[in-house]
Amino acid sequence: MMQNSVPQHPELQSLIDAMKDGAAIIAADGTILWVNDTWRKFAAANEGDTADEYVGVNYLDVCRQSSDAGDELARRVGTGIGGVLSGGEEFSTEYPCHSPTEKRWFEIIARPFGLSDQKYALIAHRNVTSRVEASVEASHAEQNVENLAAIVATMPDAVIAFDLDGKIISWNAAAYKLYGYERDEVIGESIEILYPPNWPAKVSDYIADIITRELRSFDVVRQTKYGDKRTIAVTAAPIRSITGEIIGISNVHRDVTDERAAEQRLRNVLDNLFAFVGILGPDGTLLEANRAPLEAANLVNSDVIGKKFWDTYWWNHAPDVQERLIQACKDALKGELIRYDEQVRIADGRLVWIDFQVAPLKDLDGKIVNLIPSGIDITARKKMVEALKTSHDTFQNLVAKSPFGIYTVDEDFRLAHVSDGARSVFENVDPLIGHDFEAALRTVWAEPFATEAIGLFRHTLATGEPYQAPSSTKIRQDTSEIESYDWRIERITMPDGRLGVVCNFYDLSERQRYEHHVRMLMREVNHRSKNLLTVVLSMARQTARNSQPVDFVERFSERLRGLSASQDLIVKRNWDGVGVRELVLSQMNHLSEEVRDNRVQVDGPEIIISPAAAEGIGMALHELATNALKYGALSVADGTVLVQWNLQQDDQEFSIDWREMNGPAVSPPERRGFGRIVIERMAANSVGGSVELDYDPTGVRWNLTAPLDGVRNKVSALA
Template sequence: MKPLNPDPVARAFQPVIDAMRDGVAIMARDGTIRCVNDVWRQFSSDNDGDPDQHYLGGNYLHICRRSADQGDQLAAEVEAGLMRLFADGQDYRVEYPCHSDTEKRWFEMVASSLEFAGERFALITHHNTTSRNLARIELSHAEQSARNLAAIVATMPDAVIAFDLQGRITSWNAAAEKLYGYDRGGMVGQSIEMLYPPDWPRRAADYIAEIVAGELQHFDVTRQTRAGLLRTIAVTAAPVRSASGDIIGASTVHRDVTEERRAEQRLRSILDNLFAFVGVLEPDGTLVEANRAPLDAAGIKAADVIGKKFWDCYWWNYTPEIQNRVQESCERARNGETVRYDVEVRVAGGQLLWIDFQLAPLLDSDGKIVNLIPSGIDISDRKSMMAALKTSHDTFRNMVAGSPFGIYTVDADFRLAHVSDGAQPVFANVRPLIGHDFAEALRIIWPAAFAEEAISLFRHTLETGEPYHSPSTIERRQDSNEIESYDWKIERITMPDGRPGVVCNFYDLSERQRYDEHIRYLMREVNHRSKNLLTVVISMARQTARASPPAEFIDRFSQRLFSLSGSQDLIVQGNWGGVSVRDLVQSQIKHLGDDMQTDRFSIEGPEMVFTPTAAQGIGMALHELSTNALKYGSLSRLGGTVSIDWDTLDEGKVFRIRWHEHGGPPVTLPQESGFGRTVIERMAAISVGGKVDLDYAPTGVKWALIAPVGEVVLTGGAELLKSIGES
C-alpha cells in the first residue's frame, strides 16, 4: 500500500497525476520535488534510479546543476528553462535521448506553470517519444512504394496497422511491434484477427464494413498481446484508397489506453462515491458530465441534465435570481476566475439544500480554458449550527447589552475589546473606544492614584487568573469631577483569539447612593417640616377658636386644615423639592367647585416652582382670599370674577403674585382683624421674607405679594417637576 504523503500539494494533485500515462513530477520554486506519479516511480525503479523515494523530496535543480558542472549541456539548458518558467510563467519543453543498454529511447520533457495556494509550481512531464523517433528512423528506410503509408506511420507515436479488405495485415510499424510483441516481418500477411481474444464477439469483416461505410472511426476494443495479456486499445480507423480512388483496405492507429481507462474508471468510481457534487461543463456552460451524488440527491437521471446549460438544470431553475447568478459565475470562470460562494440547490421533493459551491476553469498545457469544473459540498448541518450559534450569540449579546450591569473586556494586549451598552457611560470621554489602551483610558477617567491601583489589579488578574471583587468603590472622576460609586468584579477569561483576557462586571451604585442621600434628606425635611407644620396647625387652631363662635369653629378650622393639606400634598408629590405655582393656585380654589374654577377665575403666569415654605405660606393666603371672596367679595354675586397672575420684576430678581376681584358688591374696610386677615396680610409675607400690599378698593379687593425670587422660586424647579412627572 502506497504511504500517505502529508504534503498538501501531493494531497491535491496525486490522484490526478497518477491517472496520467506519462512520468510526472511537481516541483516547488526552490527545486524540491513535492510529488511524483506511478509512471515516474516505475521508470525510476526500472532504470536504476532512486529505489526508495524515487527522488521525492530531492532537488531537481541541484541534480541538473551537478550534471551541468560535469559538462552536460542539456542539463544546463533544462535548469535555465525551469528558472525562466518560475520567472515569467512560460512553458518550457525539450526533447532528449535516453538510451539504455538494450534499447534506444527518446523523451520529451514539458514543464508548465502550476498555481496552487498562492504559489507557483512546475508541472514536469516526461513523455516517451521513442515510437515517434523510431518511426522517423523507419521512414528513412521505407520502400518508395509505401512512402505515403510510411509517412503516416512515422508521424504517429502509437501503433499503426493497415490491412486489406480481407483483413490481411499490410503494414505493421515498430510501435505495433512493441505494443503487441510480434515482429513486423512475421505479421505482414497475417489476419488482423490474430489480435482478437478467443471469445471476442465480432469478426474483422464487421469492422471493415463499417470502416468502409464511414460509420466507424473511433472506438475502444480489447486486444491480446503475444504474451497473452489483454489490453484496452483505443482505435482510430480510416479507409485506404488506391491511386484510382478505390478503397483497398483500412488503416488503424492503436493506442494502449488500458491504464488510462482504469484510471478513468477509478476516478469515476471515486467521484460517484463522493458525497460532494462534481461536474464538467463546456466553456459555454453546457453540462457534459456529472457524478452520481447530485443526480441521486435531486432524484433525476443524467439524461435529464446532460447537454443542458448548467443554469437551466433542475438544481438551479427554481428561481430566476439563482439562475442568473450561476450564469454569471460561468462567465467569470470562462474569463479565468475561480468563483466560490454558499448557495441553495434544489434537491428531491423541491427541498433546498445549502452547499459550498465552487466553479473553476480547467486549463490545458497551453493555458487555454477547455472546461469549467463545478463542485459543491453539503453544508446544511454547518449552516444550521451557524444559525443556532448566531441566535445564541445574539440572545446573549442582547442580554448583555440590555443588562443594567456594565460589562467590558480587556484583551491580552491590554486594550478594550468589548463594551456593553450599560458600560458606555463610564467611557463617555474615551474615544476611540474599542481598541483603546486600557491603562490610558483609566488615566483619562480617574485620578492617578486610583487609576494606577486599578491598572495593577487588572494586570494581576490577567497574569495570574486570580479574580478581584470590590463591593463598594467610591471615587471622584477626573474627567467630570463627579463622585461615583461602583460594585465591581474582574475575572480572567479566554478571548475569541484563544488568548487570555479580563472581563469586568460592575454595577453603578452612584444613583442608589444619591437616592439614599435624598431619602435621608427627605426624612430630615419631613422631621423639620412636621415640627413647623404642627406649630402652624396649633396656631391656626388657636386663632380660629379665638375669632369664631364655638358653632363655627369646626367648619372654619376644617377648611383651613384642608387648605394646608392641599399644599402639603403638592409638596410631598414633588418629593419635597418644590410645587408648581399653577398647581398650588388651583389646589387652593378647588374647594369652590369645578364650575366656579372654570368660569370665574383667570389664572396667568409663567411656569415656576415654589419652594415648600413659599407654597405653604402663599397657599394659606390664597385659601383665605378665596374664602373671603366667596362670602363677601366678587364670588358672592353672579358675574363676579377673580384674576390671579404672577411674574418677576427687576430683571428677574423680584417675584410678584397678585389677586384682583371684579364685579362684586362694593367693598368696605373690615372692622375686625381675625386669623384670615393675619394670614393674608402677614403670615404669607413673613414666610418668604416679602411684603404684602392689600387694597380694599370699592370695585374689588386687590392683594399683591412681592418677595426676593430666591426666597420664593426653586432654581431649576421646572426641570425637576418635569422629570418627576415623566417618572
C-alpha cells in the same frame, strides 16, 4: 541562310508536321535540317529560337558544349544520337524539362533512316509527364501500403478489418495480444466471435451505423478467447476502394477496462458527495455534473448539460447571482482560483447557501482547457454563524449597555474592550482602545492606589488567581473627585486565543449620592412634617377660635383638604417644586365642575415654585375660593374669577393676582378671622413678599408680590 542548303524533300516536312511530338530531322553531321509545328510552338512558348526554330544548328555541338559544362544528360544524349548516325539502332532516354510553373518530363527518341543515299536521324521529344507522375504515384502508393502494413503490424492497439458480411480480413499482432486468437484462427470468421453471449446488437447493425455516420467512436464489451470480458473503446471507419466504393469496415480496438473502472469509481465517489462538482467549457458551457446537485433540484442531465452554467436552474433565480458567476468564470479563465459564498436554488424554489469555488484546469502545456466549479452546502453553518452572531451581538449589547462597568486588558497589558458603563471612568484616557493600561490607571487614579491596582492586574494575568476587592473609595487623579467602587478581576481567554484580564465593577458613588439624598430628604420630610403639623395646629386653633362649635368640623375639614391638595402636588413632584398652574387648579377642586370650567379663568406662564411657597400660596387661594363661593363673585350666577400670574422687574419679581367680577357688592369684614390671616400674612411670609387686599364694591382683589428667589424652586422658572 541555313534554309538554302537544306535538301529539297517536301515529303519529309509533311511527314514530321503530322507528328504530335516535337520532332526534328538532322543530317549525318548533326545539323538540324527540318523541325515540325509542335517543335516550333514549344520553342515559342519556352522563349526559344523563334527566328530559325533551330534549323541549321548542330544538335551534336550543342550536346558537346553542355557536356563539357558538366551536364551528364547532354553527354548521354549526344553519345546516343551520334551512335544512331554512325549506323547504330534506336536511342531513347527520359529527361526532366521543368518550367517555372510546372514540372515536366520528356522522352527523346532517335531513329536512323536513309534517303537518296544520305543518312539522317529523326529526333522526337515526347511529353511523358503523366506517365512519370503515375509511376511516381504508384511507387508512393506501394511504399504507403508497405508503410501502412508496418504501422498496423506494430500498433499497440488492435487493428481489425472485416468485410460487409462481417468476415474478418485483417488482424494485427495487438489484436492477438488483446483477444488471444492467432491470425489464422479468425481470418474469414465473423467478427461476432468476439461478442459476449446474448450481446443485443448484430454486426450488421454496426456496419449500417458506421456506413451511415462515416465515423463513430463508442464503448462495447468484448470477450477474449478465454472467456474474459473486456471494455473496449472502438474507433470505426469504412474502407473504400479506389473508385470510392465501401468494401469493408476498419476497427481500432483499445482495452479501456481499467480506465473505465477508475472513471466509474470516481463517478461513484462524486455522486455520493453532497457537493456540486462539474466541468465547464472555456465559454462557461456545463459539460459534466455529479448526481447530488441534480437530485437536490429534481433535475436530470438533459436539463442542464450543454447550457451556460449561469443560465441553469441553480443560478438563474437572480440577475446579481448570475453576474457574480459570470465574472467568477472570467477571472478563473485568467488563472485565478475564485471562491465566495452564494445562494443557489434547489427543489421547490428553496435557496441554500453554498461555499462555491471555480478553478482553472490546465493541460500539460499550461493552457486552460476547462473550468471546474464546485460547491458545498453551508446552509446549516450559515444559520449557526448567524445565530452565533446574534448571540454575540446580544451579549455585546448587554455588556455594553449594562449599568455595571466591564473592561478587558489583553496579554500586552493594553485596554482591549470598554463597555458603555465603564467609559466614564476612562473619560480622560485618549485614545481608549489599545491604550497602555498602566498609563491609563496612572491617569485616572492617584497614588498609592494606582500602583496597587496595576500590581493586582499583573498578578491575575500571570497566575490566573482572581481578586475580589473590598469597596474602595479613592480620589481620582484626573478630576480630584472622590469615587467609590466594588470591583473584581479574573483571567480570561481573549478572542485571539491569548490570555487577558476582565474587570467587573459597580460604581458606588451614585448609590452613595442617592443614599445621601435620601437622608437629606428624610431630614427635609421630618422638618416639613414638623412645619406642617405646626400649620395644622395653628389652623385648628384659629378655626376653633373664629367658629361656632357646630361649624368647626366643616370649616377645619375644608382647610385640611386645601392643604392636602398642595401637599399632594409637592409629594407627586418629589419635593422638587410645583407648577403655579397646577397649584391654582388644585385649589379649585372643591368647586363644582360647571364653576371651574366656565366661571374661573386661569392665565400665566409655566413657573415652578418651591414647596414652601406652594403651601402658603395654596392655602391663600383655598381661602379666596371659599369666600368667593360663599360671599363673593361665585355666590351669584354671573360672577367670575380671574387668576393671573407673571414675572416682573426684568423677571426678578413674581406676582399673582386674584380678581372677582360681576359679584354682589363687597364691603370689608367687620372682624379679622383666620381666613384673612392666611390670605394676608401666611401667604406673604411663605415667600418673603407682600400682599395687597382690596374690598372693592365691584369685587375682591388680592395681589401677592415677592422676589423671584423667594418663590421659585432651585429649578429656574420657565417662560
